[in-house]
Amino acid sequence: MTAAEVETVYEALALGIDAAGGESELFLAKVALLLAREIGDPERAVALIESAGRHLGDRAAA
């Protein structure tokens, strides 16, 4: 994906989270499962899930 394409996805996620309102967490969980299935590589998917888990506490400090 080009930087512009990544940005398209980024925007879709932001808009989707807002549209989901109080169900944004459920929305993101569904997105994650769907995308993981598209990758078709469970090890890669699990590694990416772990990667997403890093630095979650850093936001407040930043």
Added chain:
Amino acid sequence: MRPQGRAPTESLYFTYPHFDAPEGAARERLAADTRVAIVGAGPVGMVAALTLAREGVASVLLDNKATFNDGSRAICVSRSSFAILESLGAVAPFLDKALGWTMGRSFFRGTQILEFEMSDPASEKYRPMYNLQQQYIEQYLWDAVAREPLIETRWQSEVTGITDHPDAVELTVTDPQATYAFRADWVLACDGARSPIRRMKGLRLKGENYEGRYVIADIRSGHDYPTIRRALFDPACRPGGTVLVHKQPDDIWRIDYQLADDEDEAEALQEANVRASVAAVLADLGETGPWDLEWWSVYSANTLLLDEYRHGRTFFVGDSAHIVPIFGVRGLNNGLADGQNIGWKLGHVLTGRAGEDLLDSYSPERRGATLDVFANASKSARFMTPPTRGWTLMRDAALSLALDHPFAGGLANPRQMTPFTYAESPAVLPDDPAFTGGAGVGSALPDARVDGGFLSDRLGAGYTLICFDERLAEGVRSLPDAPDVVCLAPDSEAATVLAAGPQAAYLVRPDRHVAARWTTASAEAVRDALARVTFQSLPDNAAAGTVEA
């Protein structure tokens, strides 16, 4: 529990019998030695006694109650259990009364998101699952026990002591008239989840208690819906919880509903609260007709088992050996398989058709089956009653996705009971690696249609060889102590199901699990295999075979 004003066992549709304690002449032999004593005449104890009787072995069956267990309890009977009932000559009333089913439907917040079909090929004689109240299960087993001269049943007879001797076990029994003792060569402790024998022997179940308690309530209602298991996730009547709905014979409906973490169990079990909860479920199902409350209870999801099912001359069988979660309906089915497993093994040993070492295969085989149940049931439990926010969120994501993406529905598969494969057991041989497909060593034999009937109808009561070559069949039939032989056409459905070429053969155990198989079989190989899996040495003149110790 039953509604106010009704006694325990005062059912809307079932008349519980009353059994007297031994009286008159029957008391004269109470203290006599016996070969096998079975403690507990629940479904598992009765299956064990019937299996032993089929082997030609007499037993004494003791139960502390004067009637059957109260309430419908375990209502789902699997195909493999029907095969057991058939082998005991007891299946006919079950087939008449039980409701067979193959389908389940899952609903998420009121919308149907998934429909699953259990595998039900035309080659199978029985449906994958049947619904039948446990008191009928016990009634029909009891009818078979009562007909069986080799079983002496003693109702109202509580085992209150157990003492091991070098070559026997002494049981102390208290009945309404007396306390007496007798000796048994072998004891089967089929005395249920609270097993007094387990306690008296100082043994403990080990494992985990899961989150999630369910109230199970039976109602009588004219509710019109086919026999399809319904699972309601996060329904309006129970936000955040799960509800299961099953149809039973006699217009009885089972409604299982999950209690929330903060719900008090004693309070939830009060009649008024049960009525209100059931009414809410019925409203969700669109049922507006009248209904009667029959019986209710509470159930929690545990995975607990004994480290070892055999202790000297005592075997733990059924719920005394393990407690499993309700999801996937394995509690009773797993127990019936235990009862059959120890029954035929002990029967073969006591009638000189197997060496005593065969008995040591009971615990690994049946513990293995229970651990397999645990692995499946913990996954089901996580889905049915997610223990944390993370599990809940992912469960809901899967359910919500399933509406548009069938793959996600697969996560909601209830993983119903399938028989365990005893691949590692000492009582089977290593598999023949040349097979591709068919039924592996240790697995339950699949059925196949044969001449208007089924392969399972042809199997003998002991070991059976299934082959496809008349010369091999003749060779095996002429062996000393030959197994039963079923010889089928090489182009039969059985050959296809078993992935068997014309020279192939399967040696099947009395419990219809595969003991050995060969892509190219010989009478000598069959003879050696039979000797090994029954822990018997070959006769001296059988020099050709090699038998490892």
